[in-house]
Amino acid sequence: MNSTQIVLINRVISKNLKKFLKRATKLVINFKTMPYKDRLMHLNLPTLKYRRLRGDMIEVFKITHNIYDSEVSPNLRYYTKSNTIGNKYKLLNHTFLYGLRKYSFSARIVNIWNSLPNTVVDVPYFLE
Numbered sequence: 287m288n289s290t291q292i293v294l295i296n297r298v299i300s301k302n303l304k305k306f307l308k309r310a311t312k313l314v315i316n317f318k319t320m321p322y323k324d325r326l327m328h329l330n331l332p333t334l335k336y337r338r339l340r341g342d343m344i345e346v347f348k349i350t351h352n353i354y355d356s357e358v359s360p361n362l363r364y365y366t367k368s369n370t371i372g373n374k375y376k377l378l379n380h381t382f383l384y385g386l387r388k389y390s391f392s393a394r395i396v397n398i399w400n401s402l403p404n405t406v407v408d409v410p411y412f413l414e
Contacts, residue, residue, distance in 0.1 A: 296389070304334055342395045343402075350375045351411065360392050365400075373407040376400050 311325040312318050326333060332340070349359045365376040379396045382388045399407075 300334070307331075307334065339398065342391065343399065345391070346377075346395050346399050347407070347411075350407075353411075362392060372400055373402055373404045375407050 308322050311322070311329060311331070314325070314329065317325045317328055320328070323333075346362070348354050349362055363378040365378050377396045377399055379400070380393065382393055387393055
């Protein structure tokens with residue numbers, strides 16, 4: 287399977303998931319005729335894009351704070367200069383030639399993670 291096929295498969299899965307969510311929100315009788323975004327708002331549901339972004343940020347937090355085993359988690363490279371603006375867990379941004387790497391987890395999270403302030407990135411957590 288090449289990178290183009292993988293990107294297309296991911297798009298199909300995302301499109302089908304969105305279709306399913308649209309149909310599921312129409313099952314609520316009072317919201318049947320409302321536009322999709324209004325149904326989400328009235329049902330207090332986030333968009334799929336937001337859910338993916340939130341999940342990605344939670345995963346990066348767990349990786350950067352060594353909650354996951356370092357042998358199985360993705361290898362994220364940190365920006366080593368000490369005078370960085372933003373948070374102290376700043377990640378290196380890479381350029382990629384192929385579509386497969388452009389849309390991968392480690393490529394899509396860098397800019398968003400680096401824009402978060404220290405107060406968000408350094409939140410204390412408790413291991414159970």
